[in-house]
Amino acid sequence: MVFAKTVAPQKLLAFGMLVNAIGLAVMGLSTNLWITLTAEFFNGLMLPCIQIGINTMILQRTEGAFIGRVNGILSPLFTGSMVLTMSAAGILKEQFSLVAIFESAAILFIIGMLFILPLYNMKMETKPGVLDSAE
Numbered sequence: 001m002v003f004a005k006t007v008a009p010q011k012l013l014a015f016g017m018l019v020n021a022i023g024l025a026v027m028g029l030s031t032n033l034w035i036t037l038t039a040e041f042f043n044g045l046m047l048p049c050i051q052i053g054i055n056t057m058i059l060q061r062t063e064g065a066f067i068g069r070v071n072g073i074l075s076p077l078f079t080g081s082m083v084l085t086m087s088a089a090g091i092l093k094e095q096f097s098l099v100a101i102f103e104s105a106a107i108l109f110i111i112g113m114l115f116i117l118p119l120y121n122m123k124m125e126t127k128p129g130v131l132d133s134a135e
Contacts, residue, residue, distance in 0.1 A: 009060070010119040013053030017116070019046040021109035028102025057119075 007015075023043035030036045055071075062070050092101055 009053040009056035010116065011053075012049045013057070013116060014113055014120055016046040016049030016053060017109050017113040019043070020050070021106045021113065024102050024106040024109060028099045028106065 020043050023039040023046070026039040027036050027043075030039065058070055058074075059067065089101065096104075
């Protein structure tokens with residue numbers, strides 16, 4: 001919680017995506033159970049960084065009247081995306097090895113991180129009163 005208050009949300013998002021990409025690559029290449037479980041543990045620790053980064057940027061960039069609408073559309077989008085990607089994962093697993101699937105996921109995380117890098121240097125202008133109630 002304290003870490004999230006001191007770090008810019010775009011940096012939190014990029015850091016979470018980078019660690020998840022590394023973790024997925026390690027899981028895909030690992031043949032040792034404990035290395036795989038350790039990578040999975042660190043991936044789990046970094047998922048809140050991604051969520052906090054996304055939600056903070058939404059709160060900072062969205063007008064107050066639209067925050068509920070934006071959050072309301074994100075939940076079904078995330079759920080639908082999970083259903084589609086899990087279905088695709090089953091189909092892709094038939095065609096490719098598990099290592100290739102994990103490494104492809106890591107590469108997609110890196111590509112996603114590259115797309116958000118332009119946000120990395122942007123200054124966040126917080127609207128007065130938007131985040132005051134959350135603190």
